[in-house]
Amino acid sequence: MQIKINDKSYDCNENDTVLAVCKKNGIQMPTLCAHPDLLPSEGVCRMCLVETNQAKGLVSSCTQKVSQGLEVFTETQNINKARKINLELLWADHAGKCAQCKKNGRCELQKLAEEYNVEGFKFVPRRKELKKENELDLVKDNWSHTVLDEKNPCLSRDSQYCIECRRCVKVCKEIQTVESYAVNNRSSRTNVGTPFNQPLDCIFCGQCALVCPTAAITEKDETDKFETAIVDPRKMVVVQFAPSVRFSFGEEFDQPPGTFWEGKLVASLKALGADKVFDTTLAADLTIMEEANELIERTKNKKNEPMFTSCCPSWVLFIEKYYPEFIPNLSTSKSPQQMLGALAKTYWAQKEKIHPENIFSVSVMPCTSKKYESQREEMRASGHRDVDLVITVRELARLLRKKKINPLYLEEEKFDPALGISTGAGILFGQSGGVMEAALRTAAEKISGKKLEKVEFEMIRGEAEYRCAEIEIGDLKLRIAVVHEIRNARKLLEDIKLGKAKFDFVEVMACPNGCIGGGGMPQPTNKFVRKARIEAVLARDKGMPLRKSHENPAVQKIYKEFLGEPGSEKAEELLHTKYKNRKNKKD
């Protein structure tokens, strides 16, 4: 089918919305409630209005389906008038404290306000916290319903900035099926928050913060702790960053999605004042060694099958809170972040003769939930908090901007070698399916004793939500599944419960496409951006000399010098963890 937009013809499919056709063809359309991952939109913000030859008035392009003979106009006087008035109304509903806002310069509302020339306040801002009665004209009528929620370790909510676009409600309900957000009250008191305005208590995946157009939901900013540690002369600041971070960090500094900025990241952290920079990817290889060992044990003994990966803290929390009966199925191996944290304060500290108390361990993650993970009481294998601080990619970028450091102008640097050698297998952890593929590379060689001819396991790659395969290694048959997004994980758990699905090993990542779609990633993150990041991850793996975890010389050295072998007593103590039933008794 073809439709006309602004007098030019475009091809489209029968069920497309006008908005989809516009986006596909690069026709500018302001949207505050529609998000590429959350379609169809519900037509809440009334920004994407268009005129057509088939309706009398304005229609929202996000809800308007294409039809034969449709002619659309996207920039008429009426459309611009409507957008401007509606923006002015939203702008006044918003806190408007741009200069001090975390999202300054990265806010979708701010960008539109600039584009449509919304200057100052035509209406009186009502979300502003007003100190004095007559601070502003017409203050009397201000009606502020502000909810501040800082009661969890990962996410901040501040409804002063909320424009009720409902993306968070949608992502939490439709993608994650956790339903932590709801719309409370009505009329101008309408407030997007949690049911009954309880403090947020969820799996902290941060997808809400990732889709939020303003600063209403953001990662909890802890950059100040980083700054304090850097200037503290007693502290040795060691920083690690996750595999996926190096493929997205550049976006914060106007690089295209998927730009590989590993060396720039190391250099940036050093420029900030980090003493050592380690690679979480090395710990990913360690995770594989432990997890592969665990998998072989479990399949041998037919115990607690299927085994679930446990690298994703939101997934772990989801099991603990909603499906505690599956706790024994979780691999006891810690996530790479926590393994590296534990090793830095034990193995490395001993080697360098530093008291672990003086080490301040920071990790840069694509994830908001990692903040929570680092604070779990079990994560003190070294006798101290193994990871003292977790910051997201967005926070790191914010800190760099504050310190006027632009990575673009820094010379690339290398990781510190003690904990800084990585393999392609570890790099794969950055995307959904990566843990599985890395584990298979190692398990296959360990079980068969032969070298793999082809290291890629393409049957589990791709973007499908629920990928399963049967793999033969020697005489062992492994039924495996790779799942991302909690909605699919929930489906898998239900299928297992009903006996509809049987697996030996399952990888689950809570965020769309795994960590490269994580809640702490740069904005915008959407299906197109994620695709570019995945391609970069796979290309990097392909180009690396070492592509199997057990071939990592640093890992081999750590086992030789310190841990013994996978599953040893020392490894158990430092690299494995326990889980707890956290199901709400009232549910």
Add this chain to the structure above:
Amino acid sequence: MQILTRNWDKIDPLNIDSYIRQRGYEALQKVIRNMDGAEVIVEIKSSGLRGRGGAGFSTGEKWETAAKTAADEKYFICNLDESEPGTYKDRTIAEKNPHQILEGILIGAYAIGAKKAYVYINGNYKKQAEILRIAIDQAREKELVGRGILGSAIDVEIEVFEGAGAYICGEETALLNSIEGKRGEPRLKPPFPPVSGLFGKPTIVNNAETVANIPYIIRQGAKKYSQIGSAVSPGTKLFVLSGAVKNKGIVEAPLGITAQELIYNSLYGGGLEMGKEFWFAQIGGASGRLVPAGKLDQPLTYGNCEYPLGSGSILVVDKNANIKDLLLSWAGFFHRESCGKCAPCREGTYRLWEIAKRLKSNDFREKDRENIEDILWTLSNTTFCPLGKFASVAWGDAVKMFWDEIFKA
């Protein structure tokens, strides 16, 4: 001409026998014994009955769509949410003659093939909900509701569902959300409820007054009904007169009557209260237009009218009234009742209310003049559902007619 009010105060609403003695449930018997669903729909279609909720869509056509949509389950819903300020006709029908509504529901459900029907009633109408429940129980005892109606193989269950008193839940898709246990917010249309409604099944939502006309049409025949009132919209209509008019309350009159007659004829309003001088009338509730004296002589129908009759309430405003009070009342109502879904309605109705309060206290700013025009424009052109447009109607007229008075200190 009395169709709807004929038995008011003649029958005991708590006693089904008194309704049956007035030829009650005769139409239901006729339908069940002698007609199939399609015949009922033809009858209703040719009667020309149009929905009394305000939009005036042909009832028969609506039914036809639902009947033709294949589904394992269908629903019939009687909309008794009635929350328009100054409108209380539906609840009065329920109070004075509940069985008239029930009989209409049963016929409608039978016609479209629904086994389950709801009366969606405004949560503030406690008394009327109770009366309806008693009526349903009594009808069930007489095998008029429930399984095997009148010994046939037809099952229709009726449930009274109490909403929480939100104006927006009178909008049919918001009403459906409310019954489903969701937030009372309008849905995107299409699909329209007769195709995909309650729980995704074909559903008819008819205003209570519309439903109350059904037994008469079946009993007397479509032809007789179509000769009452005006050709474009036959039948009678309940009008609620309020304000400065002498006889306040509900009157029944044939459609096509003029507001002039309703206000001044001694059969209806009987003119203005002693010593009061007519200023303008508002036809159709808070969302209705303002009609000056010279325009009262237009026939009120569900055709293409300059002044749509909406829910049928007529507020007569005399010259002692202060336009600023009215503006505040309208703005306050729509602000309170906005569901909060779309930006222009949520924010626009709030800003309008804010400005109305300032006008009232003579505290307005120069920029308010421009803001009023902008808000009214965006309300009438960009909102998700018609509530936003409704909110701008009376204000729009007031601004056109009384601009200087509004800004007079």
